Amino acid sequence: MASTSAIPHDHNDLSRPASPALPRNPLPSNPIPDFLDAEDVRATQYLYRNHIIRDAPVLEVVNRVWQFDPSMIKNRAHNIPHITIPHLYLNEYGTATSALAASKALRRILSSTRRQLVMAKGRLPYGAFYQRADPEDLCAPSISFSSSSKDTWDTLGAFVHVQKEVEQDYNLVDDIRVAVEPREGAQDGAAEPPRSIRIPFTDDVNDGPAMPRVSPDPRPLNGDEIVPALFVRTMLCHGLRLYATGLAIQESRITLYYGDRFGIVKSQPFDFIEEPELLVLVIGALSNAHTSILGFHPYLRLGITPKLRVSFLESYIKMPRAYDDEGDARGPWVFKIIGDAVAQYNPGVVLGRAATIVQVRVPRNPADPEDTGDKKFYLKTVWNSEKYMPEDDALRMIHVELPKHNVHAAKHVASLYCSMKASVSQMGLARNFFGDVEGNVPRICRSIVTDAYLPMFTLRNAGELKVVFLDVLRAHRCVWEYAGILHRNISTNNVAYFMDNDTPHGILTGFDLCRRREDVEYDCALAQDGLLPESRIECVGTLPFISIELLSEVAIVHKYHHDLESFFYLLCFYCVAHNPAILDYDRPIQSWSQADKAHCVYAKTDFLYARSQDEAMETLFRDAHEEYRELIEAWVRPLLSLFRRTAHKLRWAYGLRPEEELEEEEEEEQVELPDPDFSAFMEAIGENENWV
Numbered sequence: 001m002a003s004t005s006a007i008p009h010d011h012n013d014l015s016r017p018a019s020p021a022l023p024r025n026p027l028p029s030n031p032i033p034d035f036l037d038a039e040d041v042r043a044t045q046y047l048y049r050n051h052i053i054r055d056a057p058v059l060e061v062v063n064r065v066w067q068f069d070p071s072m073i074k075n076r077a078h079n080i081p082h083i084t085i086p087h088l089y090l091n092e093y094g095t096a097t098s099a100l101a102a103s104k105a106l107r108r109i110l111s112s113t114r115r116q117l118v119m120a121k122g123r124l125p126y127g128a129f130y131q132r133a134d135p136e137d138l139c140a141p142s143i144s145f146s147s148s149s150k151d152t153w154d155t156l157g158a159f160v161h162v163q164k165e166v167e168q169d170y171n172l173v174d175d176i177r178v179a180v181e182p183r184e185g186a187q188d189g190a191a192e193p194p195r196s197i198r199i200p201f202t203d204d205v206n207d208g209p210a211m212p213r214v215s216p217d218p219r220p221l222n223g224d225e226i227v228p229a230l231f232v233r234t235m236l237c238h239g240l241r242l243y244a245t246g247l248a249i250q251e252s253r254i255t256l257y258y259g260d261r262f263g264i265v266k267s268q269p270f271d272f273i274e275e276p277e278l279l280v281l282v283i284g285a286l287s288n289a290h291t292s293i294l295g296f297h298p299y300l301r302l303g304i305t306p307k308l309r310v311s312f313l314e315s316y317i318k319m320p321r322a323y324d325d326e327g328d329a330r331g332p333w334v335f336k337i338i339g340d341a342v343a344q345y346n347p348g349v350v351l352g353r354a355a356t357i358v359q360v361r362v363p364r365n366p367a368d369p370e371d372t373g374d375k376k377f378y379l380k381t382v383w384n385s386e387k388y389m390p391e392d393d394a395l396r397m398i399h400v401e402l403p404k405h406n407v408h409a410a411k412h413v414a415s416l417y418c419s420m421k422a423s424v425s426q427m428g429l430a431r432n433f434f435g436d437v438e439g440n441v442p443r444i445c446r447s448i449v450t451d452a453y454l455p456m457f458t459l460r461n462a463g464e465l466k467v468v469f470l471d472v473l474r475a476h477r478c479v480w481e482y483a484g485i486l487h488r489n490i491s492t493n494n495v496a497y498f499m500d501n502d503t504p505h506g507i508l509t510g511f512d513l514c515r516r517r518e519d520v521e522y523d524c525a526l527a528q529d530g531l532l533p534e535s536r537i538e539c540v541g542t543l544p545f546i547s548i549e550l551l552s553e554v555a556i557v558h559k560y561h562h563d564l565e566s567f568f569y570l571l572c573f574y575c576v577a578h579n580p581a582i583l584d585y586d587r588p589i590q591s592w593s594q595a596d597k598a599h600c601v602y603a604k605t606d607f608l609y610a611r612s613q614d615e616a617m618e619t620l621f622r623d624a625h626e627e628y629r630e631l632i633e634a635w636v637r638p639l640l641s642l643f644r645r646t647a648h649k650l651r652w653a654y655g656l657r658p659e660e661e662l663e664e665e666e667e668e669e670q671v672e673l674p675d676p677d678f679s680a681f682m683e684a685i686g687e688n689e690n691w692v
Helices: 038-047 058-066 087-095 099-116 226-236 276-287 391-405 462-483 517-528 560-577 597-608 613-621 626-646 649-654 659-663 678-685
Strands: 052-056 082-085 128-131 143-146 158-163 176-179 243-250 253-260 263-267 300-304 310-319 322-324 333-337 356-365 368-385 418-422 443-451 495-500 503-508
Touching: 038 226, 052 058, 058 243, 058 253, 058 263, 058 276, 082 087, 082 099, 082 276, 087 099, 099 128, 099 143, 099 158, 099 276, 158 226, 176 276, 226 243, 226 253, 226 263, 253 276, 391 418, 391 443, 391 462, 462 495, 462 503, 462 560, 462 626, 462 678, 560 613, 560 626, 560 678, 597 613, 597 626, 613 626, 626 678
Parallel strands: 052 263, 158 243
Antiparallel strands: 082 176, 128 143, 143 158, 243 253, 253 263, 300 310, 310 333, 322 418, 333 356, 356 368, 368 443, 418 443, 495 503
């Protein structure tokens, strides 16, 4: 296939007998499959609402996503100018009336075609088409392109989803032959190696063409699209990926899928009986794709187990160049992966920021990734908005400024080992060609490596919680006062600790939503004069911990006291949800965690403004673990009084409580008090403002 024009679209250009043309009208959409979890379906439809681009040309998807074109297809047999698709396999597929029977026949078609192709060196190790390991597992792809049938989502190359119910008699008596250019010479191997994504190292992340904007498609995912969308979402939740790809086959129609942190691109369907040359093209593209072309992070080097299987935990990361803790560019940087990749904030929410963390070690010898030291690090990758202060810049500034004023505070802020950044264009994503839907914010891919700290939920008792909480609260204040940076995302995910002589020491992490103090104060001045542009109004953070003023839009600028309120909610959440017996959360506050913004506002308002403090405390902390009872009385109760009295304006402005209840308030509660500050917070809990 020398060029696009060389792909025949009529029977005269194919060495096969003519067959009756199949109907080209779109097949009717199937209903949502019964085996899917209803909540997963709703969440996926909501996630991709207005984030789908449909009917992209097939050749463009193959070329832009898998960087493959017809000229790259050759038959590995010398001087044979065609690829043969056995008619027996096609007829077997046609007569299949179940997805299981159809997928078995289809895998024979895919595998027999793949075996005829010249293969490039450097492709996915041992990549081939495999049947689903468990035929009863309907939530796994019918067929996977992977290194083995036992591959997990972490290392899955691409999915193939099969829907087949209608028996069709293709009546093929001869094999289909798709014409290709004969291979010159007798040497095995492709004419060129598979293309891979190479990220240019540059300070200018805006270097490259601007991403086009397209109108959002308001149609929700239908019954044929929901399963491929779930597969895309699941793949993006596992491993280190920039995007995920796959095929959906409904009867004899094939649709290509591409999904990244911006949404899903879906190709036009094609009929592989009518257009077998496109089927060969897709098989060739997948079979020859480098791991980075299949969507794995370009810096990821997939490892091989002794059983010749790809393993995420045997893999390593190699950055040719990155910025060190002082901002100097150097490299290479090599890290051995020692833990699964996990979502930092919202598992399953793969669009937008989508922070992913993986635990790594640094090899003693960069030439031997297996020879690692004992020190652990976290590599965090996040697609952050261009308008936010880069987290690595914030950490560098903090560790320059804090030692000048409070040496102790610097020990309680996450360290920085190295970092890198790249735009959509520089990452080589197909998204830069297909475009992003209007309204989405421009994003930059940023990766930072920090020391690995212990998560907050592994604290053993209330005493350790108090130590860590106070360390982080004080460090947060120093960051605001001396480094001029507001965190804006206080949550259980961003409070960690390390142990020293069996004593925990709190660490403030997760500065990917921070802002400079000067920007906060500038916006406050604009807001006071009614001049703050709508584009600068936003509500960011982790839902259970966001101030109700920000959630309800009573406040339109995120200020320091809103972070203090987040610390209060963090303390409440932890005391309710944490079980020290299992060192995990087993009773999260559902009305704060799984509701939308409006429901979260009402739930927090009911807590803050119960008719009495005793009612509020009893309602929320009824099932709290006994270990935290004393802390709840000593800290939570006085803090409830503090935030109850200072935010009552929400009820007056929005009528969140009945009029007669408002009239019963104490006179002092109806006086608008100053916003709580650090001194008031520490006085309420009876603790010193600084470390002693």
